[in-house]
Amino acid sequence: MEYRLALIGLGVVGQGIVEILTNERNSLQESYDIDLKVTAISDIRKGSVYDPEGIDLKQILDLVKEKDCIDDYIGGVKGWDSLKTIRESNADIVVEATETDIVTGEPGLTHMLTSIEHGKHVVTTNKGPLSLASTKLLDRAAEVGVHLRFEGTVLSGTPALGLATQHLAAAHIIAVHGIVNGTCNYILTEMEKGLTYDAALKQAQELGYAEADPSADVEGLDSLAKIIILANTLLGGNLNKDQVDCKGISEISREDVEAAKENGRRWKLIATAKVVNDNAIEAHVRPKKLPLDDPLAAVTGATNALTYETRYLGNITIIGPGAGGLETGYAILHDILDIHKKLREQ
Amino acid sequence: MEYRLALIGLGVVGQGIVEILTNERNSLQESYDIDLKVTAISDIRKGSVYDPEGIDLKQILDLVKEKDCIDDYIGGVKGWDSLKTIRESNADIVVEATETDIVTGEPGLTHMLTSIEHGKHVVTTNKGPLSLASTKLLDRAAEVGVHLRFEGTVLSGTPALGLATQHLAAAHIIAVHGIVNGTCNYILTEMEKGLTYDAALKQAQELGYAEADPSADVEGLDSLAKIIILANTLLGGNLNKDQVDCKGISEISREDVEAAKENGRRWKLIATAKVVNDNAIEAHVRPKKLPLDDPLAAVTGATNALTYETRYLGNITIIGPGAGGLETGYAILHDILDIHKKLREQ
Structure with missing residues (x-):
């Protein structure tokens, strides 16, 4: 089966899926009988190309590498913005990989809603829209009859959502908790090795883990967005961010880390969501001293x-990367394959 | 969709799936549109019942609890042995949950082959047949057009095989290694707390983790069977047990454990399978001092x-139970749901 993809956003993640598709096109045809053809790419900074017959991805990767811009692509139509690309391209699946805005959800939210209204399946790695409006998005996709997948919004390509929905659901997931922000975990790990909070943060920034303004990570807001996605899409919650207590790691000192170590414990920023007595869903983000x-x-x-807590299996833990271009790009491939399976079931 | 199940073996695992089906029948109908009806049970010690209309599972559980025997079941036909049950019952799916024999694979191997020849799907938790003859079984199932699933042969209900086949395959698994025997891991954990090997083994036996003859566990043979299943069904190997170096934990002393601890390491019995340079598959089982x-x-x-090592995601680790009646019973439910999905795709 052939799928035509429109790629909205050509940042680290967009480039990741382009690289994977460049490498894997033949092997995907052999293993999954699936031909993935990117016919449109639109990025607000790097430019856009539409070629209904399929874009040469190798040329795209070379252009991004050399010029950080795809305007010089040989062939295709240039200059379509993201919404025109979503509306007018021949794509069956829109890959939404723009930057996360956890306050407005934009531009991802409009991209996804427009895709759905135009009868196009959506695969995204963008946490904003899903943490703000998962119910609206999923309900509308179901009404229209398209699929919406978002494995890469949590733990990048580590298939944490797939594990839960496809393998643990029948065991009854009653709670989920974990480490969903790599920057905080990196900082806490370095503090245990002897760095102060400020020195560890600086190191995380130098390595590209943390932004110049690190507050979304260290104050727990990134974790907050992810636990809302988990709570609302796996546990049936309907939480918004004002209903989730959120505390980050910025007040943890070197002394706190040392004291925990002496007691055989270790600080981690833990995001938690659980089903409580009356079937309500409760969630929070806070640092915890784990044994x-x-x-x-x-x-x-x-x-x-x-870690998923389940009725029949007890605790099931999955550990893997939480970021990275190829890793998050893989989440997109994972979701496309999942949509392919679902379409074959119908 | 309705499925009729024949349950071969009513030990701890067989009772586990009976208990789950007793609890979950309605919820499975609601969530998966699937009606699971056990029409036959045959156990070499506890007796057998066949009722083409469906067996009352509550009555079965009560009889096993009270009498360890189901001969007094009210209704149905009694006395069918396992092969007659497989051949002549109206089951669509045969659940093979007899005891593992890693030398001959019997009686599970004959049960599975007979099921396949009679056009019945097979779900099993029995390591013996899969470690000895996975290629033969899977090839024959494919020829006949039935499904064979065996999630419960490795890590009980922890969906380690489902994770790999359905979520990591496209990321290219190049190696897998891990802790696949709970008894050994329990003994090593207790030794680190201060027990000698003999005392820890005795404790494992008292808790029911280890058999009176513990050699299959402590000499690594159980791990060997599992790594062969992983190597041959996930990595495309064709190994038999003579091609896999296997060393257990019986020679590890309290002093060894203490010395590792002082060096910031910990002994674990690790089973490993990997793709080597010429695409051959290599596997071994041996104690390792992990950082x-x-x-x-x-x-x-x-x-x-x-831990799965993959090309696009690096390492992905899944942690969960490795034994238990309900836990392994859940693997059977997992596999039936997976077959249901596959049948809907066709």
Whole structure:
């Protein structure tokens, strides 16, 4: 089966999926009988190309590398903005990989709603729209009869959502908690090695883990967006960010880390969502001192992890990358393959 | 859709799936549009019942609890042995949950082959047949057009195989290693707390983790069977047990454990399979001193874990139960739901 993809956003993640598709096109045809053809790319800074017959991805990667711009692409139509690309391209699947805005959800939210209204499946790695409006998006997609997938919004390509929805749902997930922000985890790991909070943050910034304004990470807002996605899409919650207590790691001192270590414990920023007595869903983000025999305590550096508490299996933990271009790009491929499976079931 | 199940083996695992089906029948109909009806049960010690209209599972559980025997079941036909049950019952899916024999694979191997020849799907938790003859079984199932699923042969209900086949395959798994025997891991954990090997083994036996003859666990043979299943069904290997170096934990002393601890390391029995240079598959089972920042080092007690090494995601680790009646019973439900999905795709 052939799918035509429109790629909205050509940042680190967009380039990741382009690289994977460049490498894997033949092997995907052999293994999954699926031909993935990118016919449109639109990025607000790097430019846009539309070619209904399929874009040469190798040329795109070379242009991005050399010029950080795809305007010189040979062939295709140039200059379509994201909404024109979504509306007028021949894509079956829109890949939404623009930057996350957890306050407005834009521009991703409008991109996704427009895609759905135009009968196009959506795959996204953008946390903003899903944390703000997952119910609206999923309901509307179901009404229209298109699929919406968002594995890459949590733990990048680590298939934490797929594991839960496809393998643990029948075991009844009653809670989920974990480390969903690699920057905070990196900082806490470095503090345990002896750095102060400020020095560890500076190091995270130098390595590209943390932004110049690190507040979305260190104050827990990125974790907040992710736990809302987990709570609302896996546990049936309907939470918004004002209903979730959120505390980050910026007040944890070197002394706090040392004191925990002496007591056989380790600070981690933990995001939690659980079904409470009356079937309501409760969630929060806060630093916790975990005992060292908790599998999450051993998750160090920028790695992420989630533990699902289930009725029949007890705790199931998945550990893997939480960021990265190829890693998050893989989430997009994962979701396209999942949509392909679903379409074959119909 | 209705499925009729024949349950071969009513030990701890068989009782586990019976209990789950008793609890979940209505919820499975609602969530998956699937009606699971057990029409036959055959156990070499506890007796057998066949009722083409469906067996009352509550009555079965009560009889097993009270009499360890189902001969007094009210209704149905009694006395069918396992092969007659497989051949002549109206089951669509045969659930093979007899005891593992890793030398001959019997009686599970004959049960599975007979099921396949009679056009019945097979779900199993029995490691013997899969570790000895996975290629033969899977090839024959494909020829006949039935499905064979075996999630419960590795890490009980922890969906380690489902994670790999359905979510990591496109990321290219190049190796897998982990803790696949809970008894050994329990013993090593207790030794680190101060027990000798013999005392820890005795404790594992008292808790029911280890058999009176513990050699299959402590000499690594159980891990060997599991790594062969992983190597041959996930990595495309064709290994038999003579091609896999296997060393257990019986020679590890209290002093060894203490010395590792002093060096910031921890002994674990690790089973490994990997793709080597010429695309051959290599596997072994041996105790290893892991650094404490390896996620597997933090897996304590009877818990199991596997780390998949992949091209696009790096390492993905899943941690969960490795044994237990309900836990392994859940693997059977998981596999039936997976077959249901596959049948809907066709």
